[in-house]
Amino acid sequence: MPDLENRNDITDEQLMRRYQRGDAAAFETLFRRHRDPVFRYFLRGCSDRERAADLYQDVWASVVRVRETWQPRARFTTWLYRLAHNRLVDEYRRAKIPSEPLAEDSLLSAAASEQPEAQLSRQQRARRLIQAVQALPEEQREAFVLQQESGMSLEQIGEATGVGRETVKSRLRYALNKLRQELADVRD
Amino acid sequence: MSEIDREKEEAEFQAFLAGHGKLVSAYKDAIRDLNESAPPEVDAAILQQAKAAVAPPPRRRPAWVAPMALAATLLLSLSVLLNIWSTPQTREMMSPDAPMLPPGLVLSEEGLLQASPSELTITQPDLAASDEKGTTSVNPMQDQEEAINQVREPASAPKKESAVAPSPKVNAYGGKSPDVSTSTESEFARLPLPSAVSASPPKKVEAREPDDSIPANSERGAKDEIRSELMYAEEKKQRRRAAEQNDRRQADQGRQEGPRVEEAMRAAASAPPNALPSGSAAASAIHGEAAGASSARLSGAPMSSPAGSVEADLERIRDAMSAGEIDDALRLIDDFQEKFSREKLPQDVLDFERAHRLD
Numbered sequence: 081m082p083d084l085e086n087r088n089d090i091t092d093e094q095l096m097r098r099y100q101r102g103d104a105a106a107f108e109t110l111f112r113r114h115r116d117p118v119f120r121y122f123l124r125g126c127s128d129r130e131r132a133a134d135l136y137q138d139v140w141a142s143v144v145r146v147r148e149t150w151q152p153r154a155r156f157t158t159w160l161y162r163l164a165h166n167r168l169v170d171e172y173r174r175a176k177i178p179s180e181p182l183a184e185d186s187l188l189s190a191a192a193s194e195q196p197e198a199q200l201s202r203q204q205r206a207r208r209l210i211q212a213v214q215a216l217p218e219e220q221r222e223a224f225v226l227q228q229e230s231g232m233s234l235e236q237i238g239e240a241t242g243v244g245r246e247t248v249k250s251r252l253r254y255a256l257n258k259l260r261q262e263l264a265d266v267r268d
Numbered sequence: 269m270s271e272i273d274r275e276k277e278e279a280e281f282q283a284f285l286a287g288h289g290k291l292v293s294a295y296k297d298a299i300r301d302l303n304e305s306a307p308p309e310v311d312a313a314i315l316q317q318a319k320a321a322v323a324p325p326p327r328r329r330p331a332w333v334a335p336m337a338l339a340a341t342l343l344l345s346l347s348v349l350l351n352i353w354s355t356p357q358t359r360e361m362m363s364p365d366a367p368m369l370p371p372g373l374v375l376s377e378e379g380l381l382q383a384s385p386s387e388l389t390i391t392q393p394d395l396a397a398s399d400e401k402g403t404t405s406v407n408p409m410q411d412q413e414e415a416i417n418q419v420r421e422p423a424s425a426p427k428k429e430s431a432v433a434p435s436p437k438v439n440a441y442g443g444k445s446p447d448v449s450t451s452t453e454s455e456f457a458r459l460p461l462p463s464a465v466s467a468s469p470p471k472k473v474e475a476r477e478p479d480d481s482i483p484a485n486s487e488r489g490a491k492d493e494i495r496s497e498l499m500y501a502e503e504k505k506q507r508r509r510a511a512e513q514n515d516r517r518q519a520d521q522g523r524q525e526g527p528r529v530e531e532a533m534r535a536a537a538s539a540p541p542n543a544l545p546s547g548s549a550a551a552s553a554i555h556g557e558a559a560g561a562s563s564a565r566l567s568g569a570p571m572s573s574p575a576g577s578v579e580a581d582l583e584r585i586r587d588a589m590s591a592g593e594i595d596d597a598l599r600l601i602d603d604f605q606e607k608f609s610r611e612k613l614p615q616d617v618l619d620f621e622r623a624h625r626l627d
Contacts, residue, residue: 104319111315119306120299133310140314144321206298213295227285228295234285249285256284257277259291 092156100147111140114157117229118164124214124225125168135171139164154239157230161240165222172218212262220255223248507587511580518580578604578611589620598624 092113098106118139122132142163150159213221219241226237238248283289352358581604588597601613601621613621 099318099322102322102324104322107318107322108315111311111318115311116305120304123304133307136306137310137314141317144314144318147321202297203301205294206301209294209298210302228292231287252285253281256281256291260280263291263294 093152096147096150096156097152100150107144110156114160115140118160120229121161121164121225122168124210124221125218126171127214131171131175135164135167139167142167155232155236157232158236158240161226161230161232165241168222209259209263212259215262216255216258220251220258223251224255224259227252504591507591511583511587514583515580518577578608581607582614582617585617589617594624 090109092110095106095110099110115136119132119136122135122139123129126132126135139160143160213224216224222241223237226232226240227234230237230240232240234245234248234252238245241248280289284292352362581600585597585600585604588594588600597620601617604611604613
């Protein structure tokens with residue numbers, strides 16, 4: 081329903097309420113609002129596009145499945161990313177995906193192979209930044225991605241990941257410092 | 269790290285938290301340039317799953333609907349059939365012997381229903397009831413004429429015709445005649461008509477124009493004649509009924525007097541022949557009764573008094589005379605003379621016999 085999709089004054093919670101009452105178009109609007117950030121969240125988390133797509137589909141299937149029991153106690157975004165976080169943690173445990181950051185050597189070597197920086201294309205710089213993000217420790221990476229992708233506040237990120245506000249802030253500070261160091265040669 | 273650097277980092281961090289800064293814009297550019305999104309087939313599958321989840325489930329009929337519908341249909345059918353068969357007229361109309369087309373209606377080439385002229389003949393008395401436009405007028409003679417028609421028609425005429433086929437005489441009362449309209453329309457409803465017939469309305473049956481060659485006086489004379497016939501038939505019926513009652517009464521009387529006559533016969537046989545005065549009424553009565561009783565016994569007829577039989581026979585002869593049944597009257601006179609050779613015929617009967625024997 082294009083009218084619904086273009087109306088930003090309808091909140092996620094209202095759309096979810098409509099979907100609870102059987103309005104499939106409301107779900108479609110909600111889905112289009114959040115599909116890309118959720119997919120990127122999984123993509124940054126597991127570094128595998130196919131696995132990220134599976135996790136992404138599982139989370140949305142969970143939204144559909146538990147729609148009737150959903151209560152607007154928190155923001156829809158917080159609830160959605162909590163589902164995504166739990167699903168990703170399950171996946172880490174099941175497939176033993178290395179939650180450790182990528183070796184700094186690979187990042188550095190990639191950066192070295194692309195000398196000089198001034199000649200790096202825009203695409204290459206974007207890829208370099210993403211690689212730097214994926215090289216962050218799991219908690220810092222998750223806090224950074226959630227802060228950038230979902231637009232949630234520190235409290236909401238803490239609620240979604242099950243930690244406090246100051247913890248999130250600390251993780252973000254570490255993540256930012258690390259990225260600054262990693263991308264010092266790229267910046268400006 | 270100096271104090272200045274620490275303050276600079278803190279400012280950058282606050283700008284990052286607020287969604288500003290070079291790193292934030294660089295990340296946004298990166299995700300835009302890399303265009304990372306889920307595969308479209310996964311998106312389609314998710315949307316389909318979401319729609320299917322809220323789609324109303326296909327309505328399943330409760331298990332009791334089919335038997336209930338069957339029972340209701342059977343009940344209604346039975347009640348309709350019972351209703352049809354409890355009404356004799358409907359039964360006649362529904363019977364396979366009933367003609368599908370009224371005899372007066374034939375299909376023309378154009379597929380229109382037309383009435384054959386022979387079936388729409390109008391009797392002369394009925395013409396008086398119709399005006400020039402063929403509409404029905406109130407006819408005070410209608411009941412009497414119907415009675416006349418009943419007398420004219422044999423009693424054994426099948427009543428079915430009146431229910432199924434339109435009577436030609438009824439048509440004379442114009443297009444509003446109930447028999448014509450109802451019977452024709454009911455036949456219409458039952459006909460497996462071709463499309464041309466069912467699409468086109470039946471042609472209106474109109475009354476034939478009165479024949480000017482027949483004078484009105486002759487109509488009146490015919491009516492009077494019919495009326496007198498009717499009255500005569502009624503009188504005849506009454507006389508016949510009275511004669512039958514008289515016969516029955518006489519037969520009962522004879523049955524009661526039978527033992528007494530036998531006793532008288534026995535006494536006469538044992539007594540000398542002149543014991544009773546021959547000319548006395550008692551003797552003649554006894555002799556006559558005995559003779560009548562014996563003759564009745566010999567003929568095998570029920571025993572009745574001879575005097576009663578004489579009177580009854582004379583009454584029958586007189587009935588036939590008054591009814592104008594000359595042959596019957598003459599035959600009854602012959603029978604009487606043969607049966608009661610000693611009895612004299614009354615003068616009126618003798619006059620009648622004389623007058624008609626000469627003829």
